[in-house]
Amino acid sequence: QKEVEQNSGPLSVPEGAIASLNCTYSDRGSQSFFWYRQYSGKSPELIMSIYSNGDKEDGRFTAQLNKASQYVSLLIRDSQPSDSATYLCAVTGGSYIPTFGRGTSLIVHP
Amino acid sequence: GAGVSQSPSNKVTEKGKDVELRCDPISGHTALYWYRQSLGQGLEFLIYFQGNSAPDKSGLPSDRFSAERTGGSVSTLTIQRTQQEDSAVYLCASSSQGLNEAFFGQGTRLTVV
Numbered sequence: 001q002k003e004v005e006q007n008s009g010p011l012s013v014p015e016g017a018i019a020s021l022n023c024t025y026s027d028r029g030s031q032s033f034f035w036y037r038q039y040s041g042k043s044p045e046l047i048m049s050i051y052s053n054g055d056k057e058d059g060r061f062t063a064q065l066n067k068a069s070q071y072v073s074l075l076i077r078d079s080q081p082s083d084s085a086t087y088l089c090a091v092t093g094g095s096y097i098p099t100f101g102r103g104t105s106l107i108v109h110p
Numbered sequence: 111g112a113g114v115s116q117s118p119s120n121k122v123t124e125k126g127k128d129v130e131l132r133c134d135p136i137s138g139h140t141a142l143y144w145y146r147q148s149l150g151q152g153l154e155f156l157i158y159f160q161g162n163s164a165p166d167k168s169g170l171p172s173d174r175f176s177a178e179r180t181g182g183s184v185s186t187l188t189i190q191r192t193q194q195e196d197s198a199v200y201l202c203a204s205s206s207q208g209l210n211e212a213f214f215g216q217g218t219r220l221t222v223v
Contacts (some may be wrong), residue, residue, distance in 0.1 A: 032209045043201055043214040044153070088153070095158075096141065096208025097166060102152035 002027040004091050006101035015110050019076040021100055023089030026070070032092040033065055035074045037085045039102065044088055048074060079108045112136075114215035116202050122221045123192055129189040130216045135204030142185050143205075143212060144177060148198045156200075158184060160208065193221045 013019045015047055021035075044081040050056045050063040050072065062075040072091075076083055081104035086103040117132040123129050135142050144156040155169040159179045167177070174193075179185040189196055199219050202210040 018136060027208050034211060036214075043199075043217045046211055090212075092209055095166065096160070097143065097155060097158050098203075098212055099155070100145075100153040 002030075002091075002093070002099050003099040004089055004099050006087075006089050006104045007103060009105040010107050011104055011110060012107045013077060015081060015108055017018050017079050017108075018071075019079045019083065019105050019106055019108070021074040021076075021087050021089075023072045023074075023091075024070055025072070025089075025091045025099075027091065027099075028067075028070065029080065030067075030070075030091045030093040032098075033063070033072045033094075034090040034098065035061075035063060035072075036088040036090060036100075037083075038088055039085045042056075052094050076106075081108050081110055084108045114202055114204050114213055116128075116215035116218050119216060119220060120219045120221075122223060124141070125152050125194060126189045126191050126223055128188065129192055130217065131189075131200050131202075131220070133185045133187070133202030133204075133215060135183060135185070136206075136213060137183075139204035140182065141205040141208050141210075141212070142179060144185070144187050145201045146198045147201060147217075153201065156163045156187070160165075168197065188219075194222045196220060197222045 035048040064073045076102040089101040090098040142159040145153040158166040199217045203214045205212040
């Protein structure tokens with residue numbers, strides 16, 4: 001059973017702070033890693049993808065991957081109230097099917 | 111189209127009726143996925159298409175659920191004899207290849223009354 005685990009939260013951070021979201025996965029054969037943002041009542045929106053160990057930065061977002069530890073994280077710098085949403089971690093391996101975690105709820109308060 | 115398109119956006123049906131949900135993927139995307147998301151829950155995988163074939167349909171909850179894809183493009187998810195527990199948002203996603211980024215449509219909210 002391939003599993004993707006996330007802390008359900010909510011994670012509450014003040015505006016302007018760094019939000020750190022974490023995800024672990026069980027399938028060592030996983031090759032592709034994604035972060036999605038889902039606002040209430042909306043569908044998931046892709047915000048970051050990462051395929052190799054290390055960091056990948058895109059604007060205020062940084063994805064970090066450590067395959068040895070089977071760990072992927074998302075950092076959001078200068079958090080804004082508009083970042084308040086559920087963040088879903090997804091992992092794809094040899095089955096070519098993205099497996100999703102249940103998501104972490106992020107609340108950014110002014 | 112620019113993105114994944116699903117129709118209808120909302121569907122209310124009576125228990126026992128059949129429903130068809132449609133997904134139009136991003137042009138050129140060979141991989142297509144159906145997921146289901148119940149209120150406050152995570153994404154539940156239903157079926158994966160590569161081209162017109164479905165290598166993995168292990169997530170379909172029962173034999174009342176079926177899906178097909180034609181022309182390597184549009185996919186239809188059919189639920190027969192709907193039950194109240196089928197009420198959920200049905201999400202379709204497509205990807206250029208199996209390991210690449212998947213993009214979601216806006217979903218179909220199904221309510222069985």
